[in-house]
Amino acid sequence: MSEHTQLIDALNVRITTRHYDADPIDPDAARQLESSIDAINTLSGLDIQLVQGHPDVFAADNASGHLANASNYLALVGPKGDPESLEKAGFYGQRLVLTATLYGLGTGWVAGSWDADRARSHCRVTGSQDLYLAITIGPSKTEAAYGSQDYEALCERQRTHRPSKTYEELTAPMEGDARDQAPDWFKAGVEAAAKAPSAMNGQPVLFAYDPVRSDAVARLDPAVSTGSLVDLGIAKLNFQIGAGAGTWLWGDGGRFIRS
Known part of the structure; x- marks a missing residue:
């Protein structure tokens, strides 16, 4: 690699x-x-x-x-x-x-x-x-x-490795305008969370941006039966790396405090 x-x-x-x-x-x-x-x-x-x-x-x-x-x-x-x-x-x-x-x-x-x-x-x-x-x-x-492939090729390999939910699907709790107007760091966090592994590839974590508090919230999607707190933690880590500076509060419904 x-x-x-x-x-x-x-x-x-x-x-x-x-x-x-x-x-x-x-x-x-x-x-x-x-x-x-x-x-x-x-x-x-x-x-x-x-x-x-x-x-x-x-x-x-x-x-x-x-x-x-x-x-x-x-x-x-x-x-x-x-x-x-x-x-x-x-x-x-x-x-x-x-x-x-x-x-x-x-x-x-x-x-x-x-x-x-x-x-x-x-x-x-x-x-x-x-x-x-x-x-x-x-x-x-x-x-x-894939040891001889460059970084861009490895990124493309991951992109096509398995199906992934879209930004719109992972931000389902948000209205269309709010979703589009969310800051870039939030969008980057969701993009990173979309690459997180999860049980049965269920991708059971939903994200929402709160414009009043200028932070984000992560919740398990009740419609995905395979979702677990482990999945929630994995997705939060990926989101945090993608979004940059910030810290999650633990728990279902925990907030990402942007620093």
């Missing part, structure tokens, strides 16, 4: 990886990733862990061809029964996904393609914690196939 140095670059080229190389993660990349994980855990109160060399967690899907050579994962662990931490797992998990992209690694959010009990046996989960879900990670056959 071409070298990228900004999170927005990673956001613009990253696609879900299902086929991995059998080689282990490069030790230098693993150390850098562990450093990023430590910083995020301190900031978020989560206990995200990099677990390597356990293909048994993905044995069924590796055997079926849904995945290939999946053996490493980010275990998203956090406080049990805490909705805010679920959203943070999406937000900060996506931050690590984009960081891994900058290190040349493939990633894939996992909901059903894993053995959660086996995954728990390979990571730390205390009695007060849950293993929310996992993110496969590793050297990627998919990315290796």
